[in-house]
Amino acid sequence: MTDGTTSTTYPPSEEFAAQANITTADFDAAAADRVGFWADRSRELLDWEVPFTETLDWSNPPFARWFADGKLNVAANCLDRHVTAGLGDRVAIHFEGEPGDTRTLTYSQLTTEVKKAANALASLGVTQGDRVAIYMPMIPETVIAMLACARLGAPHSVVFGGFSSDALRSRIQDAEARVVITADGGFRRGKPSSLKPAVDTALSAGDTPVEHVVVVKRTGEDVDWTEGRDTWWSDLVDSQSEEHQPQAFEAENPLFILYTSGTTGKPKGILHTSGGYLTQAAFSMRATFDLKPETDVFWCTADVGWVTGHSYIVYGPLASGATQVIYEGTPDTPDQGRWWQVVEKYGVTILYTAPTAIRTCMKWGDDIPAQYDLSSLRLLGSVGEPINPEAWTWYRRVIGGDTCPVVDTWWQTETGAHMIAPMPGVLGTKPGSSQRPIPGISVKVVDDEGRELGPDEPGLLVIDEPWPSMLRGVYGDPERFKETYWSRFDGVYFAGDGARYDQDGDIWFLGRVDDVMNVSGHRLSTTEIESSLVAHDAVAEAAVVGAADETSGQAVYAFVILRAGAQQSEDMEQTLRAHVGADIGAIAKPKRVFIVDELPKTRSGKIVRRLLKDLAEDKGIGDASTLADQSVMEVIHRQVTGS
Ligand code: PRX
Numbered sequence: 001m002t003d004g005t006t007s008t009t010y011p012p013s014e015e016f017a018a019q020a021n022i023t024t025a026d027f028d029a030a031a032a033d034r035v036g037f038w039a040d041r042s043r044e045l046l047d048w049e050v051p052f053t054e055t056l057d058w059s060n061p062p063f064a065r066w067f068a069d070g071k072l073n074v075a076a077n078c079l080d081r082h083v084t085a086g087l088g089d090r091v092a093i094h095f096e097g098e099p100g101d102t103r104t105l106t107y108s109q110l111t112t113e114v115k116k117a118a119n120a121l122a123s124l125g126v127t128q129g130d131r132v133a134i135y136m137p138m139i140p141e142t143v144i145a146m147l148a149c150a151r152l153g154a155p156h157s158v159v160f161g162g163f164s165s166d167a168l169r170s171r172i173q174d175a176e177a178r179v180v181i182t183a184d185g186g187f188r189r190g191k192p193s194s195l196k197p198a199v200d201t202a203l204s205a206g207d208t209p210v211e212h213v214v215v216v217k218r219t220g221e222d223v224d225w226t227e228g229r230d231t232w233w234s235d236l237v238d239s240q241s242e243e244h245q246p247q248a249f250e251a252e253n254p255l256f257i258l259y260t261s262g263t264t265g266k267p268k269g270i271l272h273t274s275g276g277y278l279t280q281a282a283f284s285m286r287a288t289f290d291l292k293p294e295t296d297v298f299w300c301t302a303d304v305g306w307v308t309g310h311s312y313i314v315y316g317p318l319a320s321g322a323t324q325v326i327y328e329g330t331p332d333t334p335d336q337g338r339w340w341q342v343v344e345k346y347g348v349t350i351l352y353t354a355p356t357a358i359r360t361c362m363k364w365g366d367d368i369p370a371q372y373d374l375s376s377l378r379l380l381g382s383v384g385e386p387i388n389p390e391a392w393t394w395y396r397r398v399i400g401g402d403t404c405p406v407v408d409t410w411w412q413t414e415t416g417a418h419m420i421a422p423m424p425g426v427l428g429t430k431p432g433s434s435q436r437p438i439p440g441i442s443v444k445v446v447d448d449e450g451r452e453l454g455p456d457e458p459g460l461l462v463i464d465e466p467w468p469s470m471l472r473g474v475y476g477d478p479e480r481f482k483e484t485y486w487s488r489f490d491g492v493y494f495a496g497d498g499a500r501y502d503q504d505g506d507i508w509f510l511g512r513v514d515d516v517m518n519v520s521g522h523r524l525s526t527t528e529i530e531s532s533l534v535a536h537d538a539v540a541e542a543a544v545v546g547a548a549d550e551t552s553g554q555a556v557y558a559f560v561i562l563r564a565g566a567q568q569s570e571d572m573e574q575t576l577r578a579h580v581g582a583d584i585g586a587i588a589k590p591k592r593v594f595i596v597d598e599l600p601k602t603r604s605g606k607i608v609r610r611l612l613k614d615l616a617e618d619k620g621i622g623d624a625s626t627l628a629d630q631s632v633m634e635v636i637h638r639q640v641t642g643s
Contacts, residue, residue, distance in 0.1 A: 007389060009428030009504075010396065012405055016378075020425020022287045022439065027426070030439035037440045038066070038468050042279040045286070046319070047081045048072050049248030052275070056466060062486040062493070063473070064466040066276030071248035074255055074274050075118070075151035078318035079111040080246060091323045094297075094346050095140050098187035098329025105140055107321070110147075113140075113237075115244035117148035120237045124212045126179055128153035128249065131257065133177035133210075135159045135168055135195055137186020138328045141216045141233060142304050145181045146256075146314050150274075151246055155254040157269070160305025161186065161193075163585040165201035167267075171259050172208045174269055175475060181233075183216040184223050190333050192219035200224055251275030257475045258307055260413040261525035262484060263496075263515045269475030270307075270413045276468030280417040281316035287438055288407050288421045289350050290379055291320055297376070299325040299343070300352040306522070307413040308383055311469075312352055316417070331357060336364045340372035351399070352381035352409075354521040358391045358399075359551050366398050374399060379424060380406045384521025385553045386509045389431035396431075410434040410509060412495065413523070414485070416469030419443065420507055435506040441467055445499050445507070450489040454501070458510055461499040462492040515609075517546030517554050522587050524556065526609070529590065532583040533558060533576060538566035543599050543607045544590070547616035555591040557616035559636070562595060592616075596639050603628045615640055 012020070030037040039055040042048075052070025082090070088108035095103040105113070126132060132149050134156050136142040142158075149156040157175040159168050172180065180203075185194040196215055203210055215223065216233040252273045259267040285291045291298065298317050302308035317324045325346050331339045339361070343351065361369070380400050382392070387408050396406045405424035411417060420443065422428075422435040429435070437443050442465040445453045453459040463470075470493070474481040488494040498510035512518060515526040526544040533542035541561040546554035560576060562568060573593045581589040600608045611633055614622040621633045637643075 007430055007432065009430045010405070011428035012425050013403060016405065017425045020423070021290050021292075022423040022425060024426055026287070026423075026439045034440055034442070034465060038279065041283045041440070042067060042275065042468070045282040046072060046077050046275070046278060048275075052251060058466055061466075061491060062482060064276075064470055065252055066468045067251040067279070070251045070275055072251065072275055072278075073151060073246035073248050074278055074315070075114060075147045076246040077278060078147060078150075078315065079107060079114055082107045082321045083111050087321055090321065092318060093140055093143065094323070094325045096325060096327045096342055096345075097139070098190070098327075098333055103140060110140075110144070112242050113144045114147045114151060115242055116237050116240040117144050118151040118244045119240040120214075121148050121152060121154070121179065123236070123240070124179055124214075126152055126154050128247075128253070130154045130179070131175045131177040132156050133159060133168070133172050133175065133180045135161060135180060135182045135199060136216070136304070137161055137183055137193075137195065137218060138303060138326060139183065139186065139216065139218055140326065141183070143314055143318075143326070146304070146310075147318075150255060151244065153247065153249040153253050155256050155271075157257040157259070158305050158310070159259070160303060160585070161195055162303075162305070162587055164582055165198040166582075167584055168198055169202035169205075169208060171267070171269075172202060172210060174259070175257050176209050178209050179212045179214065180210055181214045181216070183218045184221050185219040187219065187329055189330055192221050194219070194221060194223075196223040200226070203229075249274060252472070254472075256310065258310060258413055260307075261516055261523045261528055263525060263527060267525075267528070268477075268480065268484070270471045271473045271475050272416050272469070273472050276470070277416050278315055278319055280467065280469035281311045282319040283440075284418040284421075284438065285312075285316040285320045285322065287423060288409055288418050289352070289381060290424055291322055291350065293321040293323070296322060296349045297325065297347050298322045298350045298352070299327070299346070299348045301327065301331075301339070301357065302352075302354070302383075307416070308352075311417050331361065332364075336361075336368050337371055340369045340374060343374055343377065344372045347376040349376050350379045350381070351377060352383065354384040355382055355387040355391055356385070356520040356552050358382065358387070358395045361399075362391060362394045363551065369398055375401060377401070377404050380404045382406065382408045383411070385518045386511065387432060392431035405429050406431075408432075408434045410497075410507075414471040414495075415463070415467070416471065419463065419467070430504075430506055433502070433506045433508050441465075443507075444492075445501055446489065450492075455503045455505070456500060458498060458500045460513060461495045461497045461507075461509075462489055463495060464492045517556060519546065519549075519554050519556060519587065520552040524588055528584065529556060529558065529580055529588055532580050532588070533560055533593075535583070536576060536579050538562050538572065539576070540564075541599060543609060543612055545609045545613040545616055547613050549591070556588065557612070558590040558593045559596050559599060559612050560593055561597065561599060568595060594636075594640050596636050598632045598635060600624065600627050600632050600636065602626050612636075
């Protein structure tokens with residue numbers, strides 16, 4: 001089944017197909033005139049203050065400009081225009097806090113809050129082009145803060161709340177943010193989990209340009225206060241005027257920077273701009289999710305700290321005028337039925353989550369979701385890593401009542417929005433495959449020489465035509481942008497993923513082909529974790545691999561050589577795990593750290609990680625013929641297995 005050649009497909013029901021937003025006519029239109037197709041979508045889905053006359057400028061690749069002579073305000077497209085259209089009373093956000101507190105914000109109320117927050121930021125001197133760092137839990141103020149930045153034309157840089165103070169500091173420094181918006185903390189697994197102390201630590205050395213820290217009160221826990229720098233959100237925002245005139249900015253005005261792991265140690269600041277990004281985010285809501293904003297209740301379970309939260313909690317749903325659920329906490333607090341209780345309570349119709357969460361719920365058992373009424377659901381989405389057919393089928397059967405289409409969406413921080421996913425009213429969905437590019441997107445599977453491959457030949461995924469929501473660069477580093485994505489093959493975007501077509505022409509993803517790991521749908525770099533380990537006093541050398549894991553997709557395994565004189569103690573493994581957790585964030589903590597005497601290296605000194613991955617996956621010693629000293633693997637194997 002997993003070989004992708006002979007799996008069942010689930011055609012949409014006649015009823016679903018009859019009402020679907022996307023039909024084969026959309027594919028035909030996009031095939032006939034791809035660029036014109038996007039121009040039409042952009043005019044149809046967005047309000048342009050100054051209409052664009054040129055759709056795509058690709059005269060200086062890889063630097064694309066979409067809709068460049070048009071002007072719009074992204075926040076006004078997500079808010080004001082819905083109110084003007086008479087939809088002010090529609091619920092924009094049903095917020096469900098982890099402790100059970102709730103808040104409902106209509107489009108009118110959300111618009112007012114964003115206007116006040118924009119006035120507040122402006123009062124701190126934030127203006128077009130200024131970067132604002134956002135380090136927040138999953139609460140409405142996070143969305144409000146992002147939209148307030150967008151309204152002012154000031155790019156935000158959201159840093160996931162699970163990242164350490166060091167990770168936060170380096171991102172603040174790279175983006176040169178002058179303002180940080182944070183909270184005292186959020187609720188996580190039934191307890192307050194603090195955020196403000198990490199901001200204080202990040203800023204303590206005084207080596208960032210931050211002048212203001214705005215703090216939302218969420219948990220009510222005590223926080224340290226730096227007079228003159230720190231302000232409570234409520235003190236700053238509540239008294240602001242509810243009037244704020246949105247200014248129209250150029251389509252290519254930067255909207256946000258979002259850091260993601262690459263193959264080298266330092267995370268890259270992926271830069272997205274306004275008009276093209278919003279066009280594709282909104283289009284994919286309509287296309288992949290078949291969104292009907294009048295009746296659907298959408299729920300994306302991602303954290304706003306990742307790109308999925310940017311595109312499918314903030315910009316996609318709100319530009320579409322959708323009603324959505326935002327949930328603060330974990331799926332098992334207070335019990336393993338929490339998500340399904342939320343679906344029942346709000347009548348969620350479209351659910352978007354990650355394979356790792358689906359596998360976890362699968363492990364908890366069918367009887368838990370069976371206790372809730374999930375009949376409101378009509379479409380299910382998956383994102384973040386390949387979904388194994390078993391999890392896909394369980395998701396459809398147990399959560400989707402065997403009727404909901406399951407759309408497996410492939411995309412990346414860099415692509416901004418969905419790129420490959422079945423259009424649910426057009427194509428039968430197939431367990432484990434992301435299937436086809438969405439209308440207007442062109443991709444290929446190629447070999448190492450860039451030659452296109454046929455069915456069943458594993459190769460590399462490339463995107464061979466520019467797309468509206470493509471990254472516009474790596475912040476402050478145009479060379480790295482060219483080198484990372486555009487140098488492997490001439491003129492096409494190299495995604496870093498292995499892929500294969502099956503006999504039906506559907507695409508199957510085979511995982512990353514570089515040193516990027518995917519743990520619970522989160523992107524981590526082997527090099528970044530290795531750098532963190534060798535920065536510890538006790539460590540001389542480190543090699544990190546992502547090995548297959550039943551629940552999280554991949555898990556981090558580290559192999560470490562200690563410095564001469566460092567104590568080889570029992571808790572060294574825990575010490576090093578904790579060190580990485582503190583240095584990067586809990587998500588980066590290795591599952592195991594093996595202390596070894598040697599690492600497998602080629603004659604030229606390159607570590608052969610493939611062999612360590614085999615060991616971590618219990619596959620024994622693989623082909624060690626390229627090693628300078630083949631006996632090394634025997635020694636490591638004995639040390640790892642304790643035999
Ligand atoms: O390897 C692919 C995997 O996640 C990578 C992108 O990670 P990130 O930028 O953090 O964005 C995650 C959310 C969009 C890709 O290079 N990936 C993402 N979705 C899928 C996937 N792999 C297979 N199937 C997917 N549906």
